[in-house]
Amino acid sequence: MADANDPGLLTPPEISLLVDQYELTMAASFLREEKNEPSVFELFVRKLPPNRDWMLVCGLGPTLRLISEMRFGEGELDYLGELGFDQGFLSYLRNFRFMGDIDAMPEGTIAFANEPLVRVTAPRIEAQLIETLLLNQINFQTMIATKAARVVLAANGEGEAVIDFSPRRDHGVDAAMKAARASAIAGVGGTSNVAAAMRYGLQPVGTMAHSYVMSFEREQEAFEAFMRDNPENAVLLVDTYDTIEGVRRAIEASRRTGIPLAGVRLDSGDLPSLAAEARRLLDDAGMGEARIVASGDLEERRIAELCRAKVPIDLWGVGTDLGTSRDSPVVNGVYKIVADLRGEAWRGVAKLSLAKETLPGAKQVFRHLKDGVMTEDIVAAADEELDGEPLLVPAMRDGEIILAETLDEMRERTRRSLRSLPEGLRGDDGKPPFPVRNSERLTEAARSQAAGADGG
């Protein structure tokens, strides 16, 4: 029953209908036309997003799980019946289970345009029906991991110094969970999101809000109460009235309660002068261990600037810009068929639409490094054996997940990836694009495809 105010939180099997209607329409037609041969689809971006020189791939782990759990329940089938889908197709869906293969760049890999991030090999209908879910998950998680990695680099690569404060600006519940996870994979040190911390084993972090201070008659009283109730980790928000006066009161609260001050948080005003003055007051009070936390619309360029100026800030709480990737809010990943099996032979297929061409055939990417620094990527046919590190690895076989990494493994890959970035790609400077070229065989395949195919 439709309900205009439903909370909208899907779980399996409902998740199976998070699909663009045309996937179902096409699937029903493929079933009738007996065109369910093995096929290969690839997920890639045609162009890097604006203000981005690379992407940090993210989202694979949870997406594999969602795909493996995709089932059509009776409620979903009834609805599809109402929409006019025939009984034969509904019977097919009743038994649906994704049984294909997936190869993918593991999370924490650096990727560029026209490189497949995910390659799906499956009967055509199965490959088609996971399209929406795959794009819905990989696109935005890759966007957020990329942004988070840039923020980490801006904070001098001291990732543990950056904290995810984004839940209030993330796009709903799933986005908040995945933003915390993607940030952690990118090297962020903690999250304010308790559900994500619990579910993904992240470090939960929190200070206090202005509402706490304002709930007491006097700021001094609020600080002392908070310290008494949180003796282990009292970070006091000092800018509700007057920031420097707030720092003095924080010091006084620590003296009166005898509880060490864990830190102060600055959420507004001129950070360079306030942080310097706060540091001086804290040091003079013998509270050199107290950390300075900054927040309030912090962004990678601002953080890089403050770090360059050696402003004494120890922790960066980043919310809006992390959760929305405001300066580049779209990763335009697409999912395209590149090959299918005709009789005994695989046939590479390609689209010729203006400015939206695809390269035919299943692909692999080989990365070359020199002295630990990335020098070139070669996009090749999947069965070519070239020098370099192959970036796509087996993730699922016959519907079984075979790649399930720990968070530490993903975080370690990110660290290696970011260290291997050529100097010009690490920051916000002008730089030549990273060289990605096609192998000779792939170039030839594309040429003959374009010459031969007019769809006629």
Add this chain to the structure above:
Amino acid sequence: MADANDPGLLTPPEISLLVDQYELTMAASFLREEKNEPSVFELFVRKLPPNRDWMLVCGLGPTLRLISEMRFGEGELDYLGELGFDQGFLSYLRNFRFMGDIDAMPEGTIAFANEPLVRVTAPRIEAQLIETLLLNQINFQTMIATKAARVVLAANGEGEAVIDFSPRRDHGVDAAMKAARASAIAGVGGTSNVAAAMRYGLQPVGTMAHSYVMSFEREQEAFEAFMRDNPENAVLLVDTYDTIEGVRRAIEASRRTGIPLAGVRLDSGDLPSLAAEARRLLDDAGMGEARIVASGDLEERRIAELCRAKVPIDLWGVGTDLGTSRDSPVVNGVYKIVADLRGEAWRGVAKLSLAKETLPGAKQVFRHLKDGVMTEDIVAAADEELDGEPLLVPAMRDGEIILAETLDEMRERTRRSLRSLPEGLRGDDGKPPFPVRNSERLTEAARSQAAGADGG
């Protein structure tokens, strides 16, 4: 147990932990300090987002349900125990239920900066614990509804002509569900998202993808198969190889199968010339009923331009820009305490942080119209009785939802709202900001607050 690859789809009671950790830390402290008096919090934006002259409020219905279903289960309580929260607080949470009052602008209302969209009156801890969820839901849904309404206006206000194609660019599962719902409330005519169509009673819409065409040897063959299998609604995607040739093949497919052509979809290339030529070919073939659907990175300014040029496009499929609000990807809503009960009397409270001041006291907004056009909003104290339409209405009382509108009611409010916009605020032209002023009483309250409060 933490699991790095968990699908991350929360349901009640897990949703209770979608909370910034500091909400819990503060709540625990309020409990110990016996500071759980009734208090008032308001959700508002300090500044309109860039490229936006107004917001279309959205997200209240599902959010009220999430709030009313918020419970802390034993798994969540165990985790909070591990984090160090004491037994007294965990006992409080075990019995937690939001029992407060909520007043809010109903969905489909136009709002401006510094107007409360939602006002919460509840014991301090309850009001504090719903902060993250409220902001997480209302901010992005309002952002998407606002963007969708602008797209609808760009398409000459013919909302039914705009279709939500956003699931692949939405930020996860919850975002996709709410983007479809927010778009529908804004006047969009249908969605490709089948789960959202089912759950919210929306019109599901779909055509075909390039992968369908490319799964056949010849485009002609693909078109005929698709028409046979979808005789009721065959919209053919014609740009896989050569668009105009594709239109000719679509016409031919209709002739050969004897099935009427519902339409053609253009997804790339020069839309003005391609749409004109497609229209001419279809009309010449006696297929004047066949509609032209456009898609492919369509954006409000592009749509407005094509409409002004009278390009013969009947339906607009909008994905990325609808789902991400790319040209203005943040609604910076905040949630601030404005009053609490001290003994017998309500005390207005306000923050003085530089450029982040708040106005003290519970507020209402009165809207003035002249000849059906909005002329001025007055932000007033909640208990003032001024002329004009009060925009905040009762939505929840003692934890019970009392405002539950149908989609039609919300859509109708949007239509009225958009019709009442002053001419200068309807499009993308330069315009003076809409006048919003504070009532005399509110102005006076703010002045005396600022003079008296230094937090000392």
